[in-house]
Amino acid sequence: MQTGNVEPRSSMKIPARMGYGLKTAGWSLLFIALLEVFIRSLVYKTPLMQLHPDLGLVPRPGSSYVWGTEGFGVTHFLEAGEIVTPHTEGISVVILGDSFTEALQVGDAWKFPSVAESILWDGGLQVDLHNLGASGRNMADYTAMASFIVWKYSPEIVVLQVSREDFIESLDTSRPNYFTSGAPGFELVEQEIDYSLTLQNLVRRSGLLSFGVHQLGPVADDLIAEYILKAGPAKQRTRTLQAQAVAGEDYLGQQITALVEAYSGCAVVLLVVPNAPRIVDGSVSFDATADQEFVLDAGSYGLVTVLFPLQQFTELYRSEYILPRGFLNSSPGTGHLNREGHHILGQFLADFLEGVLP
């Protein structure tokens, strides 16, 4: 075996070695800078964050999110993590929701609250829709932020884009806000986050690092689960445990009651995004039984209005072969809503608001 015969380095004198080292370092920086620029511009750039006393960690006003891993969109943020919509005047309506409302996959103007707002203004109804969607939020969060929302926006109507998952995840005691299972109310736990000079802060400021964490984090989780814990993915296990915990309890009624009490004075509307049509085993399935059951359950208490645009989603496919989910760079029928899905949802919401607003 021959080793160590490195012509350029072993025979180089110290100044030459230093020159070589400096040039190598320069090239390294150049390549990293190129990757950083590419990722920030087209793939992934997280917004700067700040700790809000009522909402927890939210994007700073003026910052933006570049998202290009499933669809492509640039999202701009206002105060309290509110996402920019076309209009800022009119009757106040707040829209809360998770990643479907935040909709990083499409630009600001294509998100369903913006679509609805534009349609209402075009129809002569001046409504100011506040898009407060944020990935990962659930019922406990929406309930916990009620006093702030009512104080800040004085909404006539609060629309919550929800699914059954949001109710189940609200029982997860590891989250900043959660409902205690079986109790009529909820206990809010505020988590103190130091966001001044932490490693997390550093990671978030770099497109390269934050995208790396985004890409490799789930892989690392799976590896740990597979080889160290010898179990399935952690998220799945947690959900199974939560589902077992809620079995037999009226978690839905308790949480809806708490929500309506928290937003007393406003009309509360639940908006459920149908998980259909989608592709199952090589054919298009229109089955949304689980969603329909949830809609019936949530509406059975008579406390909230539940909106469910299944027919509109189905019609979109039947007339134009368009699925409301999926993008040019992801599988049709899966993941988040695409522009067409947002448009249908926005139109549906606008029709509803037109009917109930003065």
Next chain:
Amino acid sequence: MSFLSIQFALLFILFLFLVWLWKNPTWHKVLLLAASCAFYAFWDWRFLGLLFIITLADYFISVRLQRSTNRNVRKSLLFVNLALNLSILGYFKYTNFFIETLNLVSGRLGLAIPEMSIILPVGISFYVFESISYIVDVYRGVTRPADSLLDYAVFITFFPRLVAGPIMRAAHFLPQLSRGLRISPDQALQGAQLFVQGAIKKAVVADAMALLVDAVYASPGIYSSATVYLGIAAYSVQILFDFSGYSDMACGIARLLGFELPLNFNLPYVAQSITEFWKRWHISLSSWLRDYLYIPLGGNRRGGFRTYANLLLTMLLGGLWHGASWNFVFWGGLHGSMLALERFFTARSASIPADQKPAAQWARAVPVFAIVTLVWVFFRSPSVETTRLVFEKLLFLQPDGITWLYLPALIFVPIVFLGGLVARNQKWDLSRLTVAKPYAIPLVLAEFLFAFLFAAGAQSPFIYFQF
């Protein structure tokens, strides 16, 4: 064990450490053999015995062949070895295909032979062909038998190319082995460059294409004609980058250890004829088929009709080599027919001038790429029914459906095709990097980072592992 797995990385680091620890050349060979056996055992340890049988039989028969001067004895030895190798390949790969076909033919008689439960040993098609080429070369006097059983065992099991090629020749590898392992910084850098180039091809491009290709071939009926067209074009990119990516990784690992593996792909989609395509696609297989099948059949030395028949037969068997299915046979038959047609017409017209302008090169490459892409449909379709549905969409008989203009395919299909045409006229070669250049190490590291960051979410198995 895939090259793109943590297990492989750990095993390879351990291997390099032991190579560094023990300087003795014989120990290096033992280490190579042990690492190769461990690598293969991760797939299925039960088939190590099969490798052992082939190795022993090949080695001892080759030694007898070398010693014997009696023509009949030599022929008998060759026949025994070929019979053994082909029987092993036939049993594991083609038994159920034979039963299936027999049942299909005799179906009307009510005869139904039950299929057997046979697991296909990974890489069997590759190492059986290497074994055959070794014995035939020794028989022809092209190469000498390996110096020792250990040398031959290392040749047959050499892990970088054990499960999916390139198909090596003993005459190419054994002299390198006798020189011993040579690890130099330049070779390590070049090996790393080849490896990461292969990883990007596989994990970033081929796996991204798989998302569209798998969906389209799973249910072509629900997609529009435009999406199906994009899907079949994406498969052309997927199979090239999947297989050439694996070959690059294999060549990279081998070069890191001081070995050169044969070139397996040379911009196949810039080919200006089907004949040229086969000189650029899976070169180690096509040259094997040429040297050990086409030429022994008579090649082009026995007149026009025999030449066409030999081409057709060679490609039919080449198709069958890929898999025990009529789809592959048909695919091989189509290529064989096109090769025969090309030979028929080129024999009657002037040959293509070598120094064409780029525009002329492109004009000739486009139809070849289109034909190759269409013929891949037979290769990729899981069933005759799927093939029919795909062609219905391609012929606009049922054009409606979901239009999914998958962005990575829209980007990579033209880049791969047009990029190949540009690269054809360039001289640069990243696989010849040297550490003397200050950008070389940062470039390879940046490529590793890129591969990690942009690897497609789900890693699909290498397509050629199934053969």
